[in-house]
């Protein structure tokens with residue numbers, strides 16, 4: 001068992017992989033190697049694993065929902081192991097009922113099962129998780145509007161916010177028109193230099209428009225879009241804005257949808273579907289963003305393998 005754990009630890013160090021399942025495996029391996037009695041069985045609750053491996057934003061989630069499915073954990077474990085040492089597998093006892101929590105542990109896989117490990121039925125479905133409201137920190141400027149991570153569109157703050165977005169958009173368009181007009185109206189004939197200036201100005205304006213302003217218009221139709229630049233705090237990972245109806249009013253919320261990749265056990269996050277897919281948003285695995293691609297359904301929080 002110790003040999004297998006040590007081999008697994010060196011495999012993890014040799015092939016660093018990002019993702020929730022790998023962080024959980026790494027934490028369990030370290031804890032198992034550090035215990036005094038090597039024959040003692042160490043079991044872990046979902047809440048402990050969330051506390052030790054989750055990010056600050058994730059710690060507010062329900063631990064059971066945060067935990068990857070046991071088949072995803074096993075998949076990540078299989079991909080980390082080589083045939084040199086005895087293979088390990090995940091043990092799992094599902095909880096249920098009052099005070100009966102789910103437990104996870106690592107154990108040696110029986111010899112006869114070793115050859116079949118990793119060849120189980122491959123699922124091509126993923127289930128997304130939605131972050132808890134308020135767990136994603138807005139940037140300093142957006143913090144004033146996003147109280148607890150959300151805005152009621154028709155409230156005073158919401159109206160002020162949406163008006164400022166409208167004003168910023170109008171100013172942006174007016175400035176671009178002015179730049180073009182000033183170049184067209186200048187007395188000297190248009191030369192190569194002024195054309196290059198114009199091109200740089202247009203590209204700059206379009207970039208800012210696409211990254212910061214356009215998503216606010218797109219979210220009205222599409223319900224979920226990638227969060228525009230400057231909305232989430234700098235240290236936050238990629239996240240989304242979601243517009244939804246609740247109690248007869250519209251709300252805008254800072255949110256993060258994530259899932260576990262059934263192919264490799266790493267994390268899936270929402271990204272643009274372009275250029276290889278027609279859907280505006282798809283779930284892409286952070287370790288293999290163009291090979292492990294999944295659809296995203298906001299209502300059922302489910303997705304299917306669609307790529308490459």
Ligand SMILES: [Zn+2]
Nearest residue numbers: 261264285292
């Ligand atoms: Zn993957």
